[in-house]
Amino acid sequence: MVALDATQSGLAASGGVDPQAFVRRREGLSELDLMVRGATCAGCIARIEGGLREDDRVEQARLNLSTGRLALAWRGDPALAADYVRKLGRLGYPATPYEPEREADPNREEEKRLLRAMAVAGFAMMNVMLLSISVWSGGLEMSETMQALMHRISALIVLPAAAFAGQPFFRSALRALRVGHVNMDVPISLAVFLACGLSVWETFIGHGQTYYDAAVMLLFFLLIGRFLDMRLRARAGEAARGLAAMQAATANLLEADGRIRAIPARDVKAGDHLVLAAGDRVPVDARILEGEGALDGSLVTGETAPVTAKPGLDVWSGMLNLDGKLVLEARADRDNSLLAEITRLVEAGEQARSRYVRLADRAARLYVPVVHGLAALTVVGWLLIGGEVRPAIINAIAVLIITCPCALGLAVPAVQVVASGRLYREGVLVKSGDALERLAGADTIVFDKTGTLTEGRPRLVDADGVPDGALEMAARLARTSRHPLSRAIADAAGMGEAAADVKEIPGGGLEAMVAGQRVRFGAARWLGIDAASDPHTEAWLVVGNDAPVRFCFEDRLREDAAEVIAALKARGCQLHLLSGDRAGPVEAVAATLGITDWQAEMQPQDKIARLEALKEAGGTVAMVGDGINDAPALAAAHVSISLASAAEVSQAAADFVLQGDRLAASVVAMDVSRGAKRRVLENFGLAAAYNAIAVPMAVAGLVTPLIAAIAMSASSVLVTLNALRLARGGR
Amino acid sequence: MSVLIWLIPVAITMGALGLAGFLWSLRSGQFDDMDGAAHRILMDDDEPLPGKDTKSDD
Numbered sequence: 001m002v003a004l005d006a007t008q009s010g011l012a013a014s015g016g017v018d019p020q021a022f023v024r025r026r027e028g029l030s031e032l033d034l035m036v037r038g039a040t041c042a043g044c045i046a047r048i049e050g051g052l053r054e055d056d057r058v059e060q061a062r063l064n065l066s067t068g069r070l071a072l073a074w075r076g077d078p079a080l081a082a083d084y085v086r087k088l089g090r091l092g093y094p095a096t097p098y099e100p101e102r103e104a105d106p107n108r109e110e111e112k113r114l115l116r117a118m119a120v121a122g123f124a125m126m127n128v129m130l131l132s133i134s135v136w137s138g139g140l141e142m143s144e145t146m147q148a149l150m151h152r153i154s155a156l157i158v159l160p161a162a163a164f165a166g167q168p169f170f171r172s173a174l175r176a177l178r179v180g181h182v183n184m185d186v187p188i189s190l191a192v193f194l195a196c197g198l199s200v201w202e203t204f205i206g207h208g209q210t211y212y213d214a215a216v217m218l219l220f221f222l223l224i225g226r227f228l229d230m231r232l233r234a235r236a237g238e239a240a241r242g243l244a245a246m247q248a249a250t251a252n253l254l255e256a257d258g259r260i261r262a263i264p265a266r267d268v269k270a271g272d273h274l275v276l277a278a279g280d281r282v283p284v285d286a287r288i289l290e291g292e293g294a295l296d297g298s299l300v301t302g303e304t305a306p307v308t309a310k311p312g313l314d315v316w317s318g319m320l321n322l323d324g325k326l327v328l329e330a331r332a333d334r335d336n337s338l339l340a341e342i343t344r345l346v347e348a349g350e351q352a353r354s355r356y357v358r359l360a361d362r363a364a365r366l367y368v369p370v371v372h373g374l375a376a377l378t379v380v381g382w383l384l385i386g387g388e389v390r391p392a393i394i395n396a397i398a399v400l401i402i403t404c405p406c407a408l409g410l411a412v413p414a415v416q417v418v419a420s421g422r423l424y425r426e427g428v429l430v431k432s433g434d435a436l437e438r439l440a441g442a443d444t445i446v447f448d449k450t451g452t453l454t455e456g457r458p459r460l461v462d463a464d465g466v467p468d469g470a471l472e473m474a475a476r477l478a479r480t481s482r483h484p485l486s487r488a489i490a491d492a493a494g495m496g497e498a499a500a501d502v503k504e505i506p507g508g509g510l511e512a513m514v515a516g517q518r519v520r521f522g523a524a525r526w527l528g529i530d531a532a533s534d535p536h537t538e539a540w541l542v543v544g545n546d547a548p549v550r551f552c553f554e555d556r557l558r559e560d561a562a563e564v565i566a567a568l569k570a571r572g573c574q575l576h577l578l579s580g581d582r583a584g585p586v587e588a589v590a591a592t593l594g595i596t597d598w599q600a601e602m603q604p605q606d607k608i609a610r611l612e613a614l615k616e617a618g619g620t621v622a623m624v625g626d627g628i629n630d631a632p633a634l635a636a637a638h639v640s641i642s643l644a645s646a647a648e649v650s651q652a653a654a655d656f657v658l659q660g661d662r663l664a665a666s667v668v669a670m671d672v673s674r675g676a677k678r679r680v681l682e683n684f685g686l687a688a689a690y691n692a693i694a695v696p697m698a699v700a701g702l703v704t705p706l707i708a709a710i711a712m713s714a715s716s717v718l719v720t721l722n723a724l725r726l727a728r729g730g731r
Numbered sequence: 732m733s734v735l736i737w738l739i740p741v742a743i744t745m746g747a748l749g750l751a752g753f754l755w756s757l758r759s760g761q762f763d764d765m766d767g768a769a770h771r772i773l774m775d776d777d778e779p780l781p782g783k784d785t786k787s788d789d
Contacts, residue, residue, distance in 0.1 A: 042770035065767030115762075116754060123750040127743055146735075153739060 014350070017624045018262030019085045022097035023078040023666045029059060030078045034070040034095040036088065039063060044093070052084060070095065088190040107234040114227045115163040124161030125213065128154050129709075132213040136216040136706050144207075151203040152213040159196060166192050168226060184364040184405060187371055191404040192218060194397045208394070209530040210316050214401050214708050221716045229413040232420055232433055252276070254327065276326040278504075279482045280432055282319045285338055288312065291708045293324030295694050296484065297449050300338070300628050301580050306484075311530060318628045318647060323483050323504060336575040338628070342649055345604060345632030358434045359680055360412040367405065375399045378699050391701060399698040403691055407715040411683035414723035419676040422727055427659040435655035438639035440677035441620045445568055446611065446633070447588055448625035449579035450586035452643065452663070453561045456626070457484050458537055458553035459490040470549040474541045477502055477510040477521045485539050488511065488553055489521075509539070517544040555585070557592065560664040565593045567667045574619065578602050578610055580629050607633035624666060626650055641666050679726050683719045 024031045039048060045063050052072065057080070060073040065360040070088075074080060074166035081097070088095040088244065123661035129148045135142065137728050141302035142150075166189065173185035199210035251265045254273040265283035268274065273289065276282060276584050280304055282295070300318045307324060309315070316338045317519040375396045416433035425429055430436065450456050463471060473492030480502040498530040499519070509522010520527060520542045527540050529548055537553040568575060577598035579586045590598035623630070623637035634640035634653040642654030643661050651657050658665045694711050697703050736740065 045767065045770060046774050063767065064764040065770060066764045112757065115757060119750055119753050119757075123746055127746050130742060131739070153743075157743065246740040 018250050018252070019081040019097040020078055021262040021264050023081050025078065028073060029073045030080070031071070031073045032084070033080050033098055034072060034085065034088070035098050036063060036068050036070045036093050036095045038093045039065060039068060047091055048088065048093055048218050051087060055084075058084075093530075095408075101156070107230065111227070111230045111234045114168060114223060114230055117168060117428065118220065118223040118227055120161050121165035121216050121223055124157050124165070125216040125220045127157055128213045128216055132210075132705065132709075148203070148207070151199070151210050151212075154204055154210065156201060158212040158216055159200075162192055162196055162215050162219060165216070165223065169219075181365075182368045184360070184409065186369070187368055188218070188222060188402065188404060188409075191215075191400045195401050196233070198394065198397050206390075209705050211397075211401055211705050211708065214705060214712065217709060217712060218401070218404050218406060221712070222409045225409040225413045228417045229433060232413070232417050252280075266333075268333055270330050270332050270336075272330045274328045274330060276321045276325050276328055277588070278321055278325065280321050282315050282317050282321065282328070284317050284333060285315070285331045285336075286317075287314050287331055289327045291324055291326035292484075293326060294322040296320040296322055298456055298627065311626065323481070342628055342631050344636070345608070358412070359437055359677075360408070363408060363684060364405075367408065367422055371400065371403045373693060374403070374699065376477060381699070382701070396700045397441075398701070398703045398708070399695065402694045402698045402703055402711065404712070405687070406712050407683070407687040407690060407719045410716055410719050410723075411687055412680055414720050415676050415679045415683065415726060418723050418726045419672050419679075423656075423672050425667055426665055426668045426672075427662060428665045429657040431655050431657070434586075435639055436673045436676045437680075438620075438655070439622060439673040441641055441695075442622035442670070444574045444576065444614050444619035444621045446576045446578055446614070446621060446623045446625075446637065447595070448623075448627060448630045448633075449577060450555065450581055450628040451645065452624055452630075453577070453589055453593065454555040454557050455557065456645070457462065458488045459556040460488050461552045461554050463492050466549055466551060470541055470543075470550075472496065473514065473519060473543060474539075474549075474551065476514060476638065477512055477519060480504075485551075485553060486521075489539075519543050550580055555601050557589065558661075558663050560662065562593055564663045565595065566665075566669055568670070569594075571667075571670060573622075576614070578607050578633070580627070604629045604632045608636045611636050624663075625654075641669065675726055679723055683722055686719055686722065687715065690718075 019032060019034075022032055022066045027460040036048065039045065045065060048063050048070065049061045053060050057076050058072070058074045059070060063070045072084060073545070074084075085095050085097070126168070131154050135147055135150050161344060169185045169188045169192070170428060172183065173189040176183040176186060195211040195215035195218070199212045199215070202210050204206040250262050251268050251272075252275040253261045253263050253268070254275050255261060260275055260340055268284050274283065274286065278293070288309055288311050289556055290311060291309065292311075293309045295309050295315060297307050297316070300316050307319070308315075309321075309324075314331070315328070318338070378399050379392045381618060382395055383389070386392070415435065415452075416436055419436055420430040420433070447453055460471075471489070471493050474489050475496055476499040478489035478493075479496070479498040481487075483504075499512040499514050502510050504510055505522070506525065508526035509520060511518070511520045511522075513519070524530070524537060524540055525539065527542055528538055539551045539553070541549045541551065565575060575595050575597070577586065577590050577593075577595045579589075579598070579600050580602055581600060583600040586598055586600040590596070599606075602610070607630070611623065615638070620639075621637045623634050623640040624642075625631075625634055625640070626643045628647040628649055630642075631649040631653045632649065634642060634650055639656075640654040640657065641656040643663075644651075644652045644659045645661050646654075646657075654667050656666070658669075690711065696701070761768070
C-alpha cells in the first residue's frame, strides 16, 4: 500500500505542475493564484478559506466563487505552495496554479465602461420620464412657463448623460465612417444627435414637443444589448483562460550542479537540460539524453500506440511520458516548438473565419440605406405637399428616431446570452456569440477519432477471456503504476489490494514478489515472449514459471459516440472521419459507427486540405476534435467543437468546449444553436413588424413623443421575452 | 405648483445619489464576485462560546 499512497498523493499535489514556479514574492509575502475546482457553495468557501487560514503564516486566502480563483498570500518560504495545494486536494478541491494576466483584460474594462454608461443612461431616462410624463398628462393644466421649465430641466439632465452614455456608439460610428463604411451605430448616433438637437431647438426657440426621453431611452435599451454581448464575450474569455490555466505547463530544469528547479515552460531555452518524470508532458521539443520508456503521442499525432523512448530520439511538445524518468535536452524554446507551428496554422484559420458576417451586421447593411432613404423621402414629400420646412424636418427626424434599432440591437445579444447560459448549464462552454450562428448552419460534421469518438486511452478487451485470478494478480501490480495499460487493468479489476514493493522497469513493466512468487507484468520483449506480429496493443503477465497470460487492449469508443452519430444523422448532417491514426483502427471505428466517409494517416495539413475541399463543395463544415494535430483543422472549419480533455491549443481554437467530456453535449449545442437562430429570425420579424406599423405613422406626422416612448419600449420588451423562451425546453 | 421648485431638485438629487452609489460599488469591485457574495452571507464566523458543548457546524 505504501507505493500506492505515494503515487496518489503525488498526483493530488501537483497534477503534473509544480506550484512553486508560479509564486510571486512581494514585501516578504509569497503570493500565489490558484484555480480551484469544485467550489459551489458557502460551505465550500468556508472550508477552503478556513482550512488555509488554520496555518498562521497565511495572511490572505480569498476565493472568488464566480471565477473559481483563489488569491493566496503567506509569510515565508515559497516552497510552502506545494503544501497548500496538497491541503486543498485533501479538502476535496483540486487546485492548479496559474499566472494572472499582466495587464487588465480589455474585455473586462469595456464591460465596466458599458455598465457605467448604462447606469447613467438609466438614471437619466427615469428622471426625464418623471418630467416628460407630467408634461404629457398635465399638458392642459400646465402653464406654458411650467412646461418650458420642465423642458429646460430635462435638457440639463439629458445632454450631459447622452454625451457620456452615447460614447460607445459615437466612437464606433466615427470609426466606421472614417474608413468609408456604415454600421448600425451610424443611424443610432444620428438619431440621438437629432433627437437632442431637435429638442434643444424646440425648448429654446420653437416651443413644440421634445424628444429628450426618447434619446436616453434609445441609449439605455441599446446599451443593455451591448452590455449583454460584451459580458458574454468576457465570460467566455475568462472561462477559456481558466481552462488554459488548468493545463499550466512547467518544466523541471536540471542545473549544472545537479539540482532540479521547477520553472514555467515558456522560460525554457534551447539547450537546457530537463528532467521529465513519469506522467509529465514534454514541455518543449527536445531530444532524449538519458532514460528509456514509452511516450504517449496520441494528442500530438492521433496515433494510439505508444512511442518507444530511447536516447537520441526527438520528442515533440505535448507528448506524455508514460514510465521511467527521462533527461531531455531542449531543441527549441516554447515559441519555436511544434506547438508554435500549430499555433501559426490556427491563426491563419482564424483569420479566414473572421470573414464571417454576423447576422446583425447583415441586417444593418440592409437597414441603414432603407431608413435614411425613408427619412429623405419624408422631407421631400412634406415639402411637396405642405411647402413648409419646419414640419418636414420634424417628421423626418421622427422617422429616424422611431426606426432607431432598439429591438434590432437587442434581438441578437439577448438570444445569444440566453442560449449560452442554457448551454453552460448543459456543460457546453460557448466562446463567442456568433459561434452559435455558425453552428446552426452546419451541415457537414467532421470528427477526429482518437480522444474524440474514442476515449483516447486503452481499455482491456475480453476481460472474461483471461484465466481466473490472472486479472486480479495483474491488477495488484497495476494499481501502483500510472502507465495507461496498468490503469486499464486497474479499471477493469476495480478496487482492491495493491502489491507491496513493486518495481517499475522503464520500457519493460512491473515486477513484485507476491506470496513468495515472482510476478511480472509488462511488454512481451521484456518478458522474452515472441509476439511482434500481433496487431493489438498488449501486455503479458508471468507468475513464477507458469505460462504467460496475454491481455489485449484497444482504444474503446466513447459510450455516447454511437448515439451522437445517430442523432446528428437524424438532423440531416453529413458525417466524415479524419484521423492521424493508422488505417486499421480508423476503419474499424468508422464501420462500427456507420460513417462511410473516412480517411486515415492524415497530417494536420491534410486535414485542412480535406476541410477546404468540403467547403468548396458548398458545405458548412463543423469540426470536432481534441488533439494538438487537430487544432489547425478546428480553426479552419466554419465552426468547431473541442473537449475539456483536449490539448490547450485545440481548446483555444475551438468555438465550443464540451465539459466533462460528454460527446452528447455536442448534439445539445447543435439543437440550442438552431433554436437560437430561429429566435433571432423571429426577433428580426418582430422588429420589422414594429417598423411596419410605426414608420408609416412617423412619415404621416402622427407620432408624438408619447407614442415613440411606448412603441420603442414595447418592442424591446417583446424581443427580450421572445429570447427568454429559449431558456425553457429541454431538461 | 410652486412646491415643484423644491420637489424636482430633491427627486433628481436622490436619483443622482443612487447613481453615485452604484458607480462607487462598481469601482470598488463589489460586482466582481456575484455568486460568492450571495453565499458569504450564509457563513457563520462566530466561534462557539467557551465552556459550552462545541457543536459541529455542518
